[in-house]
Amino acid sequence: GGRAPRGSWSPDSSGSPSLREPRYRVVLLGDPGVGKTSLVNLFAGVQERDLLDQHGGAAYERRLTVDGEETTLVVLDTWEPEQQGEKSQRCSHCLQVGNAYIIVYSVTDRDSFESASELRIQLRRARQAEDIPIILVGNKTDLVRCREVSEEEGQACAAVFDCKFIETSAALQHNVAELFEGVVRQIRLRQGGKKS
Numbered sequence: 329g330g331r332a333p334r335g336s337w338s339p340d341s342s343g344s345p346s347l348r349e350p351r352y353r354v355v356l357l358g359d360p361g362v363g364k365t366s367l368v369n370l371f372a373g374v375q376e377r378d379l380l381d382q383h384g385g386a387a388y389e390r391r392l393t394v395d396g397e398e399t400t401l402v403v404l405d406t407w408e409p410e411q412q413g414e415k416s417q418r419c420s421h422c423l424q425v426g427n428a429y430i431i432v433y434s435v436t437d438r439d440s441f442e443s444a445s446e447l448r449i450q451l452r453r454a455r456q457a458e459d460i461p462i463i464l465v466g467n468k469t470d471l472v473r474c475r476e477v478s479e480e481e482g483q484a485c486a487a488v489f490d491c492k493f494i495e496t497s498a499a500l501q502h503n504v505a506e507l508f509e510g511v512v513r514q515i516r517l518r519q520g521g522k523k524s
């Protein structure tokens with residue numbers, strides 16, 4: 329059956345008032361500069377609830393109500409390719425721990441779009457047997473004149489890779505709430521289908 333690793337990110341938060349409430353880990357992947365931190369900051373709002381995960385990445389926690397049900401999302405913003413040495417290790421770790429993944433590229437940067445496909449392939453390899461929700465995100469749609477990747481290309485890529493797709497603008501706060509609500513819905517769909 330599905331064995332979602334639980335709790336490794338926040339060992340024994342026994343002070344938590346609602347242990348029955350679902351708590352999901354979402355990992356943000358993508359090239360530097362595509363807007364991951366901006367998106368997660370918008371989602372998390374004030375950063376007073378920041379956590380530090382055990383590998384030094386930033387984790388943001390927020391409760392949200394989607395379709396009338398409350399959920400806690402822990403969002404991990406961990407990809408730090410500047411540190412070449414640690415990159416592969418940290419990344420293989422983040423490929424293991426997510427209940428869902430958000431792969432972000434910038435619509436103004438074709439290289440980041442190519443990287444998104446590579447990340448999708450790595451993820452599939454790392455979690456072969458599992459059906460994990462993945463959302464492909466084209467960010468920075470406000471930069472209309474710098475666009476290098478069309479919405480149609482993004483959609484086509486998502487179709488090939490069997491992901492959901494959404495375009496966002498962190499700058500205009502466009503589609504950001506929809507993105508994270510969509511993640512929750514995707515996780516619930518999977519869990520409803522085949523819960524052990």
Ligand code: GDP
Binds near residue numbers: 367
């Ligand atoms: P990260 O490296 O993926 O975490 O990217 P950041 O969130 O640090 O963003 C990199 C740069 O892009 C910053 O200067 C952001 O202000 C800018 N940025 C992020 N999202 C958007 C967006 O939707 N529109 C525009 N115009 N700029 C953005």
